[in-house]
Amino acid sequence: QVQLVQSGSELKKPGASVKVSCKASGYTFTSYPMNWVRQAPGQGLEWMGWINTNTGNPTYAQGFTGRFVFSLDTSVSTAYLQISDLKAEDTAVYHCARMLQADYYFDYWGPGTLVTVSS
Amino acid sequence: DIVMTQSPDSLAVSLGERATINCKSSQTVLYNSNNRNYLAWYQQKPGQSPKLLIYWASTRESGVPDRFSGSGSGTDFTLTISSLQAEDVAVYYCQQYYSTPYTFGQGTKLEIK
Numbered sequence: 350q351v352q353l354v355q356s357g358s359e360l361k362k363p364g365a366s367v368k369v370s371c372k373a374s375g376y377t378f379t380s381y382p383m384n385w386v387r388q389a390p391g392q393g394l395e396w397m398g399w400i401n402t403n404t405g406n407p408t409y410a411q412g413f414t415g416r417f418v419f420s421l422d423t424s425v426s427t428a429y430l431q432i433s434d435l436k437a438e439d440t441a442v443y444h445c446a447r448m449l450q451a452d453y454y455f456d457y458w459g460p461g462t463l464v465t466v467s468s
Numbered sequence: 469d470i471v472m473t474q475s476p477d478s479l480a481v482s483l484g485e486r487a488t489i490n491c492k493s494s495q496t497v498l499y500n501s502n503n504r505n506y507l508a509w510y511q512q513k514p515g516q517s518p519k520l521l522i523y524w525a526s527t528r529e530s531g532v533p534d535r536f537s538g539s540g541s542g543t544d545f546t547l548t549i550s551s552l553q554a555e556d557v558a559v560y561y562c563q564q565y566y567s568t569p570y571t572f573g574q575g576t577k578l579e580i581k
Contacts, residue, residue: 393574410568453565
């Protein structure tokens, strides 16, 4: 069965970096694009962008360029989200979500990784 | 960007009664070449990640109870729960995947009356 397992919660200080992982199993990793979705505490869902798991080409939503980087390690079927120069407003749960292909719905979601930025 | 607006923001319905959530997009999400509406509905229970309920506006995901149904086309869509069960307490989101940035509605919190 399809599973997306994410890394555990992180507590970081402002200015630090964090790398969140999303390990996929139960399907061919490179056949399905992976999206990243942010959910601030008590708030709704915000699409950050997606990465083509076949080519490694990322697409970032406006507001998620510069400090946010999507990457892959296809040898271990894992997608990564790295955020640098963390700010308090980056405090959120970050979900990975599988997409069947570009411009499709998200059929499986990871449980989310809480990143807390606090001094 | 396509703005998705849900109504109401919150809803309280008695067990066994019908619940209706609306979603309006700022521009059409109907792709004329294949006559498909690029609209999905997700359910997020407290402390959990979102779960896909409906895609193509009206196609129920495998395993989703048939009390959940989706309807609408173009810019106006509805999620209906025909007979509310206790386990349906959640926040419901609509999402357009017609064009990037893929955007979500603000969410509708569904509670038991």
